[in-house]
Amino acid sequence: MAFENILFDVQDQVALVTINRPKSLNALNPATLEELGEAVRRVRQDDALRILVLTGAGDKAFVAGADISEFPKMNPLQARLFAQKGQDVFFGLEDLPKPVIACVNGFALGGGLELAMSCDFIYASEKAKFGQPEINLGILPGFGGTQRLARLVGRAKAKELCMTGEMIDAATALQLGLVAKVFPAETLLEETLKVAKAMAAKSALALRAIKAVVDRGVDADLKTGCTLEVEAFGLCFASEDAREGALAFLEKRKPQFKGSFTA
């Protein structure tokens, strides 16, 4: 598939995907969702790609939401399909067995916030703004916003944000735990890529295990989550990486991780 609405770049072992519809503040129309899904599949299939970074084109928006110009012509069934499509693509990101970092360079509203929340963590520019403004359109979030926001910031705050449509700034998002770090706008991408490249040199197997155990465990009870952790911990010791990590530490050298399962 040739991409028309996104840019797909590779830097070292990091895939940088940029939603590229700056004239409509990178709003997600069905074609863009389709391309995003394809980009995620590419990253999944290519062993040389270790980390995915998602950002938005231009200096104004990450993604300003689902494309509202599509809404007036949608009947309920089409709206349901559209929401399902968005959810499928975002679950694809969440289930990608590689870390995904959202690099939020401006507005992350509606589907934009939902997209960012489907990533493993969010780095934001000081200028970023977050919100679920669907209530102002007479609807509710449809790409998982009610669920992921409640899990990230708690039920009451999520309900307040979804019910008022209030926009919050990066400092507030950081305080809520929605955002992991905030950077000046000029250095956000550079700092995000620096972290992504450093993570690309770590054990791919261990990264995958952390993602799976946190994501599966957080929705389970503590004992189930800890059981997942104990099994993943044991499984890591089947890898060359676990041996290499410990030996490198003891030999006072930098580890060379391969990410393979071979004992």
Ligand code: COA
């Ligand atoms: N869908 C489609 N187009 C969108 C869009 C969206 N979600 N968000 C912005 N745009 C378009 C605007 O229609 C405008 O297009 P135009 O230049 O052809 O008129 C262009 O992007 C620039 O947006 P504009 O509203 O002029 O910029 P602004 O700086 O005044 O406001 C926002 C920025 C983000 C506050 C405002 O665009 C907004 O509220 N967008 C909708 C957010 C939303 O409700 N998202 C949830 C959708 S479910």
